[in-house]
Amino acid sequence: MNAVLSIERLTKRYGHIHAIDQLDLEVEKGSIYGLLGPNGSGKTTTLGIILDIIKPNEGSYRWFGNEPSHHSRKRIGGTLEHPIFYPYLSAENNLRIIARIKEKPFDNIGEILKTVELFDRKDDKFRTFSLGMKQRLAIASALIGNPEVLILDEPTNGLDPQGIAEIRNLVIKIANDGISVILASHLLDEVQKMCTHVAVLKKGKKLYSGPVDEVLAMSDTIELGANNPEILVNALLDFDGIKNLHKEGNLLVGKCAEGVSASDVNEFLIEKGIVLSHLNLRKKTLEDQFLEILHQSK
Numbered sequence: 627m628n629a630v631l632s633i634e635r636l637t638k639r640y641g642h643i644h645a646i647d648q649l650d651l652e653v654e655k656g657s658i659y660g661l662l663g664p665n666g667s668g669k670t671t672t673l674g675i676i677l678d679i680i681k682p683n684e685g686s687y688r689w690f691g692n693e694p695s696h697h698s699r700k701r702i703g704g705t706l707e708h709p710i711f712y713p714y715l716s717a718e719n720n721l722r723i724i725a726r727i728k729e730k731p732f733d734n735i736g737e738i739l740k741t742v743e744l745f746d747r748k749d750d751k752f753r754t755f756s757l758g759m760k761q762r763l764a765i766a767s768a769l770i771g772n773p774e775v776l777i778l779d780e781p782t783n784g785l786d787p788q789g790i791a792e793i794r795n796l797v798i799k800i801a802n803d804g805i806s807v808i809l810a811s812h813l814l815d816e817v818q819k820m821c822t823h824v825a826v827l828k829k830g831k832k833l834y835s836g837p838v839d840e841v842l843a844m845s846d847t848i849e850l851g852a853n854n855p856e857i858l859v860n861a862l863l864d865f866d867g868i869k870n871l872h873k874e875g876n877l878l879v880g881k882c883a884e885g886v887s888a889s890d891v892n893e894f895l896i897e898k899g900i901v902l903s904h905l906n907l908r909k910k911t912l913e914d915q916f917l918e919i920l921h922q923s924k
């Protein structure tokens with residue numbers, strides 16, 4: 627097992643509100659793990675607990691297989707505790723101050739500025755930065771001290787599409803360098819494009835967790851058409867790889883059972899001597915899945 631983080635039955639209450647409720651989570655090394663959920667679902671609270679800023683009421687978590695400690699905390703970088711940047715100081719000098727506070731050396735600050743693509747602007751004052759540049763500098767501050775895990779709370783909040791794409795590419799680049807990333811987002815599209823794994827939260831409870839690929843592959847819709855629809859329907863009666871088969875216009879539409887691909891369906895039909903005039907797999911977006919998961923939990 628290569629878990630960087632394991633969370634067990636974590637619970638945080640504020641009065642009668644369960645900010646998080648019996649949350650279990652496992653983050654594997656190398657993943658970009660997205661906590662996805664609507665406003666108030668407990669994402670920031672979860673990140674606050676694993677960064678040791680918020681105390682849970684119940685449950686526990688382990689970093690790198692060990693009880694959280696001063697030592698494990700040093701292996702993690704986060705942007706939750708928003709760094710205070712000095713508006714009249716340059717990007718580089720701001721990072722130097724943070725390095726001094728964290729008791730880390732200055733020598734890789736240039737490298738970090740290159741990673742977040744602010745090296746060319748290192749001497750410019752923080753107050754002259756765009757929102758996207760400020761967000762990237764916040765990520766730079768979290769990278770000081772060479773963390774093995776990076777924790778980001780809504781890293782693309784308020785950015786335009788180009789700013790969002792820049793942060794996305796940056797996070798993917800950081801992950802490719804071997805740093806595991808845990809981020810909170812309420813943007814489905816974001817998680818779909820950036821994350822390898824996702825946990826869907828609602829009112830502090832986990833509704834789903836798994837690899838993003840698997841959420842997307844979960845129950846694809848298949849469309850089938852043949853010149854003789856009657857024969858096709860009859861053949862499919864013997865096939866249990868498609869569920870909820872029904873007609874939509876000239877097509878037969880159903881859900882693929884787990885592990886059944888379009889080519890499995892095609893192969894079965896070819897063996898029966900049926901040639902399809904139409905075969906299409908409707909891939910669900912994460913948004914479809916997300917809405918379905920939230921809906922099912924009502």
Ligand SMILES: Nc1ncnc2c1ncn2[C@@H]1O[C@H](COP(=O)(O)OP(=O)(O)OP(=O)(O)O)[C@@H](O)[C@H]1O
Nearest residue numbers: 640643645663664665666667668669670671672812
């Ligand atoms: N300090 C606090 N005092 C009281 N209630 C709190 C506190 N912090 C969080 N909560 C409550 O806990 C719940 C979860 O909040 P949290 O900030 O973790 O959600 P979130 O998923 O990060 O939401 P958002 O997408 O809006 O950032 C909410 O109902 C919130 O009102």
Ligand SMILES: [Mg+2]
Nearest residue numbers: 669670671810
């Ligand atoms: Mg939040």
